[in-house]
Amino acid sequence: MGEGYRGHCRRQPGRPRVGVRVLWPLVWLLVACTGFWASIAGATQTTVPDTPTLSAAEGQALAAKNQCLGCHQVDSRRVGPPFRAVARRYGGQRQAAQYLAQVMRRGSSGQWGAIPMPAQVRLSPQDARSLAQWILSLSQH
Numbered sequence: 001m002g003e004g005y006r007g008h009c010r011r012q013p014g015r016p017r018v019g020v021r022v023l024w025p026l027v028w029l030l031v032a033c034t035g036f037w038a039s040i041a042g043a044t045q046t047t048v049p050d051t052p053t054l055s056a057a058e059g060q061a062l063a064a065k066n067q068c069l070g071c072h073q074v075d076s077r078r079v080g081p082p083f084r085a086v087a088r089r090y091g092g093q094r095q096a097a098q099y100l101a102q103v104m105r106r107g108s109s110g111q112w113g114a115i116p117m118p119a120q121v122r123l124s125p126q127d128a129r130s131l132a133q134w135i136l137s138l139s140q141h
């Protein structure tokens with residue numbers, strides 16, 4: 001009976017050698033492809049440079065520098081709507097940052113009430129973009 005028991009332990013399990021041989025090139029292909037797609041994603045990211053979103057203090061400072069705060073505050077209405085209300089209205093819309101950046105430099109009327117916003121002609125496109133992104137980020141805080 002003892003002999004029979006040891007025999008059971010010595011049994012070699014049959015390994016599917018072919019499966020392993022087919023699998024390795026596939027794994028290699030997968031890794032190669034992932035690298036390929038990652039490099040494409042990296043390339044598209046560098047061709048469309050994204051301005052990093054400003055912190056609360058940085059945004060306030062940039063808004064102050066461009067004379068926005070005389071008419072706007074983050075939370076309360078002055079001459080224009082509070083920035084947080086702007087963020088709530090446009091947040092989640094595609095191209096919202098681009099739209100707002102344009103509106104600042106072009107001026108706006110009829111969106112929030114009777115008082116129009118004069119075109120901010122001295123605002124640079126770069127600052128407009130940063131401000132638009134910052135304003136939109138306000139709905140998340």
Ligand code: HEC
Nearest residue numbers: 066068071079080108109110111112113115116117120131
């Ligand atoms: C002279 C006052 C005044 C100044 C200065 C001003 N705004 Fe405005 N802003 C307004 C008013 C009034 C509105 C509402 C206009 C409307 O109803 O369409 C407005 C609207 C906006 C809107 C919403 C536009 C829309 O289409 O919904 C944004 C964004 C904005 N302002 C950003 C800015 C930024 C950034 C600055 C500084 C570069 C700035 N504003 C400077 C008065 C001002």
